[in-house]
Amino acid sequence: MDDHASIKVQAPPVQLERVPLVGNQRGLGWLTDRIAGVIEGETPAWWKMCFAISLTMMTVCFVMILYLMSTGVGVWGLQHPVMWGYAIINFVWWIGIGHAGTLISAILFLLRQKWRTSINRAAEAMTIFAVMCAGIFPLIHIGRIWLGWWLFPIPNSNGIWPQFRSPLMWDVFAVSTYFTVSVLFWYMGLIPDLAVMRDRAKTKIRKIGYGLFALGWTGSNRHWSNYEKAYLILAGLSTPLVLSVHSIVSLDFAVSQLPGWHTTIFPPYFVAGAVYSGFGMVLTLLIPLRRMLKLEDIITVRHVELMCKVTLGVGSIVGYAYAMEFFIAWYSGNPYERFLFLRNRAADPFIIGPMFHVAPAPYWWAFWTMVICNVVVPQFFWFKKVRTSMLTVFALSILVNVGMWFERFVIVITSLHRDFLPSNWGFYAPTWVDILQYLGTFGLFFTFFLLFIRYIPLIAIAEVKGVTPQADPHHPLGGAKVGGQH
Amino acid sequence: MPAPYAIMAEFDTPAAVLQAAGKVREHGYHQWDVFTPFPIHGMDSAMGMKNSKVGWFSFIGGCTGYTTGMLMIWFMNAVNYPVVIGGKPMFSPLPAFPPSYELTILFGAFGALLGMLFLNRLPRLHNPLLKNARFALATRDRFFVVIESSDPKYSEQETRRLLESIGSQHIEMVEE
Numbered sequence: 001m002d003d004h005a006s007i008k009v010q011a012p013p014v015q016l017e018r019v020p021l022v023g024n025q026r027g028l029g030w031l032t033d034r035i036a037g038v039i040e041g042e043t044p045a046w047w048k049m050c051f052a053i054s055l056t057m058m059t060v061c062f063v064m065i066l067y068l069m070s071t072g073v074g075v076w077g078l079q080h081p082v083m084w085g086y087a088i089i090n091f092v093w094w095i096g097i098g099h100a101g102t103l104i105s106a107i108l109f110l111l112r113q114k115w116r117t118s119i120n121r122a123a124e125a126m127t128i129f130a131v132m133c134a135g136i137f138p139l140i141h142i143g144r145i146w147l148g149w150w151l152f153p154i155p156n157s158n159g160i161w162p163q164f165r166s167p168l169m170w171d172v173f174a175v176s177t178y179f180t181v182s183v184l185f186w187y188m189g190l191i192p193d194l195a196v197m198r199d200r201a202k203t204k205i206r207k208i209g210y211g212l213f214a215l216g217w218t219g220s221n222r223h224w225s226n227y228e229k230a231y232l233i234l235a236g237l238s239t240p241l242v243l244s245v246h247s248i249v250s251l252d253f254a255v256s257q258l259p260g261w262h263t264t265i266f267p268p269y270f271v272a273g274a275v276y277s278g279f280g281m282v283l284t285l286l287i288p289l290r291r292m293l294k295l296e297d298i299i300t301v302r303h304v305e306l307m308c309k310v311t312l313g314v315g316s317i318v319g320y321a322y323a324m325e326f327f328i329a330w331y332s333g334n335p336y337e338r339f340l341f342l343r344n345r346a347a348d349p350f351i352i353g354p355m356f357h358v359a360p361a362p363y364w365w366a367f368w369t370m371v372i373c374n375v376v377v378p379q380f381f382w383f384k385k386v387r388t389s390m391l392t393v394f395a396l397s398i399l400v401n402v403g404m405w406f407e408r409f410v411i412v413i414t415s416l417h418r419d420f421l422p423s424n425w426g427f428y429a430p431t432w433v434d435i436l437q438y439l440g441t442f443g444l445f446f447t448f449f450l451l452f453i454r455y456i457p458l459i460a461i462a463e464v465k466g467v468t469p470q471a472d473p474h475h476p477l478g479g480a481k482v483g484g485q486h
Numbered sequence: 487m488p489a490p491y492a493i494m495a496e497f498d499t500p501a502a503v504l505q506a507a508g509k510v511r512e513h514g515y516h517q518w519d520v521f522t523p524f525p526i527h528g529m530d531s532a533m534g535m536k537n538s539k540v541g542w543f544s545f546i547g548g549c550t551g552y553t554t555g556m557l558m559i560w561f562m563n564a565v566n567y568p569v570v571i572g573g574k575p576m577f578s579p580l581p582a583f584p585p586s587y588e589l590t591i592l593f594g595a596f597g598a599l600l601g602m603l604f605l606n607r608l609p610r611l612h613n614p615l616l617k618n619a620r621f622a623l624a625t626r627d628r629f630f631v632v633i634e635s636s637d638p639k640y641s642e643q644e645t646r647r648l649l650e651s652i653g654s655q656h657i658e659m660v661e662e
Binding site: 027028029032153155159160161162163164165167169170173174177180181184185187188192195196198199200215216217218219220221222223224225226227228229230233234237238240241244248251462463465466470471472473474478479480481 | 498499500501502504507519520521522523524525526527528529530533535537538539540541544548558559562563566567569571572574578581582584585587588589591592594595596598599601602603605606608609610611612613615616621622623624625626627
């Protein structure tokens with residue numbers, strides 16, 4: 001190494017210097033103490049309060065499922081012709097939220113976006129819990145829940161197998177694979193951090209509990225080598241997986257003949273929407289958490305800004321997809337498509353309706369909520385002032401998910417309620433069971449999420465350490481005697 | 487007194503341990519390893535390690551998954567109980583593709599994780615290193631070079647002298 005001593009590398013000019021990923025030059029020990037300290041400290045009062053509320057709401061979720069099972073799907077607002085209501089809206093909404101976790105952990109990993117390390121663990125946990133909430137709905141909406149096993153590749157009592165020419169079967173495979181692979185990816189990332197918890201444990205129970213799940217991890221470099229390769233492969237496999245899952249969900253709609261569903265743009269449009277809502281949810285969760293758990297040096301303002309930029313990018317793709325749907329409806333010349341987009345969706349009583357001399361669409365308010373939240377709201381993220389104001393970002397991130405819920409409402413309900421035959425038209429309204437069932441899944445989600453932040457390191461300790469200058473053997477802070485700064 | 491399991495040298499920075507690893511390798515040791523809280527870039531080549539074989543496990547898993555999916559759907563819908571639906575063919579690779587694609591990823595992911603654990607001989611319930619109190623810092627902010635006493639070149643004085651000469655701050659014997 002000494003023969004390189006003559007090489008001098010200058011520090012980069014000030015304008016090219018980047019905001020560091022970990023604030024205040026925090027070292028490796030500090031990072032370990034801070035993140036593990038979240039778990040080791042006293043249970044905060046706010047955690048107990050939130051947990052009690054979540055647990056109550058989760059109970060509501062299960063009570064509503066029991067009521068549905070014991071009485072029948074008539075307790076929901078489903079009426080001909082709208083036979084897909086809240087259940088499918090909520091399914092698509094939750095599974096869309098689940099997309100940010102894998103995007104952050106897999107796609108940003110392949111793109112070498114080092115900032116992902118501060119947020120990937122929490123985002124992956126969010127993915128798993130969101131997919132669990134999503135998975136409830138298709139199972140319970142089939143009416144006879146005890147026949148749910150017909151979805152699995154098992155012959156029924158007449159020896160008939162499920163038939164794979166239906167996209168609904170593809171969906172079963174896509175969603176269950178997504179859940180399983182997300183859990184594998186999450187767990188593999190956890191192994192070194194569970195070892196951290198094991199090595200710090202003060203009590204026997206913790207030592208054994210974390211130790212068992214750490215599988216005897218020591219941090220050996222021969223292990224790290226295999227581990228990093230496996231991580232790369234999992235990232236490479238999860239990337240086509242995450243793109244395929246919402247594509248296949250969209251095929252549940254697009255393969256049908258219904259105007260408003262029968263659209264080739266659906267797969268990429270659904271994936272963009274999913275990533276948009278997922279990042280919205282990550283922001284909603286992490287902005288309060290970084291403050292409450294004093295993680296501002298690890299999840300910095302720069303991280304929030306970068307997430308806002310992703311939200312802006314995918315949000316604009318969503319807006320483009322909306323515009324393209326309208327263009328194709330007009331350009332195709334198909335009267336049913338034109339009818340649907342104008343008279344079932346866009347025609348409001350004030351501007352568009354009077355402009356085209358048509359009656360207002362029954363659900364015009366849902367459509368315009370969607371447009372405002374998904375097309376207008378993300379455009380605020382062009383401004384640095386907005387992106388760096390945590391309160392504003394938090395408020396906008398909630399609007400993102402309100403908008404995405406209404407998007408699924410618009411797709412499902414407005415397409416179904418008035419299709420080809422006027423004699424076939426109807427109106428859909430949810431019942432109290434629908435609404436409590438939906439709110440109940442929030443209880444399920446937050447119960448699991450709160451348990452996660454209390455018992456599992458919510459930031460990938462080993463990965464965050466790896467992106468600090470202290471971890472770089474060629475950086476002065478990493479002990480390098482020669483070489484430059486970068 | 488039981489025979490020592492290994493000799494363990496502690497380092498403070500990734501640069502120091504990277505340099506030390508290169509020196510240990512130059513001296514021809516085989517049963518040795520470096521323990522770090524996070525993977526250090528360049529360590530694999532400093533230790534003279536080859537590319538990991540995890541990829542093969544994942545590849546075989548993926549191929550198995552795709553074949554399983556296609557064969558399963560063909561058997562169910564075209565052989566065991568064919569049902570005509572909308573005049574469509576009993577088996578066509580097109581609708582069978584999405585589930586097979588998902589199974590490719592599923593089995594490939596299991597291959598990667600289980601292959602990694604297999605190559606690392608994990609889970610492992612007993613490890614002499616994990617009984618050492620000082621070694622707990624390997625998951626925090628310290629870096630360790632460990633040379634096992636089973637190495638043919640191992641000698642208590644010589645190895646200790648080598649580790650001292652490459653700048654370790656703290657050297658300790660690890661009991662079996």
